[in-house]
Amino acid sequence: MAQADPRLHVVVEAALFTLVDDRLCVALHRMRRGLFKGAMALIGGHVHPDEDADTRAAITRILADKAGLHDVFLEQLETFSGKDHHPQRWSVSIAYYALTPLDRLSEGFGLEFVDVDRLPELAFDHQRIVQAALGRLRRKGAYSNLPAMLLPAEFTFPELKAVYEKVLGAPLNDSAFRRKITELKMVEPVPEARSPATAERKRPAQLYRLADRRLAEWDRTL
Amino acid sequence: MAQADPRLHVVVEAALFTLVDDRLCVALHRMRRGLFKGAMALIGGHVHPDEDADTRAAITRILADKAGLHDVFLEQLETFSGKDHHPQRWSVSIAYYALTPLDRLSEGFGLEFVDVDRLPELAFDHQRIVQAALGRLRRKGAYSNLPAMLLPAEFTFPELKAVYEKVLGAPLNDSAFRRKITELKMVEPVPEARSPATAERKRPAQLYRLADRRLAEWDRTL
DNA sequence: TTAATAGTGTCTTTTAGACACTATGAC
């Protein structure tokens, strides 16, 4: 049986997004060594063939190890490939994107959450990967419940609308939005008519949760 | 610098679709050796790091070598990975899908074009790849000019409608379809009001070509 | 002239947007 080509390096990487104070942010860490020492980079690592069933399992393991995350929304984005910046080396990077509410993240993993509108130079081709992930998020967000993956399990209608506006980058009509979400049965009210633990909110609102925590897509835009 | 893991095999594969007598078909070849000897498989091969700039270049080279195709519509689909059927081996398969009109294909490459509704058992996980490619084609076909990539450069409106119906799997309303295509400026008439070299056609029709040969997407369904 | 498909016009239904209005709770 043929040996694998030793010049081909296989890595998995994830653009992990969350909302910090209404800003869409991506998780980055600072490289401590190598060609890109000092630059910021996406979360990533190598596949462990005897431990990981597939690349999805590999990036799941890495997200747990490097960000402390479990059961996060995760979807394959695209595979980037070609000569990387190391001489004589050619790599295949299977990129994923992940969405999580801020309240599921914990400190101590050395990650920075950087506003996607204020990204510094990134290591490798991570700039490209982040842009591709943002494009996917914005496009798919228009006809799915994807933006809701950035919210905690329970949320109000105004919060849902705000996250859609953030992701889509455009204001939405309030009553049309409610109508659409309702018709699509995207959410269901939390039974005991809970109102939120208000902060600067002027008035409590009904809490909802996703009717189905999984990704749902529709054939029309919201 | 770390060596690449010798258990990881990297391959590129393509589900190449075309229309044969109004049936959507995928290009398959029969395996002549190996674990799946005798089974049918997608077009694919290995990456040549010193020859291929990236995996897209690799599959482009392979499509030229194994199907005689150049400048075909090609898009990355998804990467499939995990233990393949060989003991001790774990592979990463970067899958693409390609669309071509039949008239650009030539004989002599040992390919069979098999109706996607009558697929035999396939080698490896190629069944899964074909299904994923079909799903992509059908979904994306609903809001893009993707189905037109299956037609020759010049085509009539009825032909365009037929290929959309084939891809989407549902009949379309004639006047609404024309209206939509026209509004979107998807096509432009071929200047000298050419009518087609009729075969069993009862009446000639205006020829059109894509306004832009590249993939175009819209934010609403057709 | 007839058969058959190409292509148009128009009415109806559905969907989306605008926006005024009512409701509720903090203060």
Added chain:
DNA sequence: GTCATAGTGTCTAAAAGACACTATTAA
């Protein structure tokens, strides 16, 4: 009570579907 935001109702505009109708050409 007032203010601010939550949430509803209703009118209008735009898009999609249905379908009858006209146009053109081969035979």
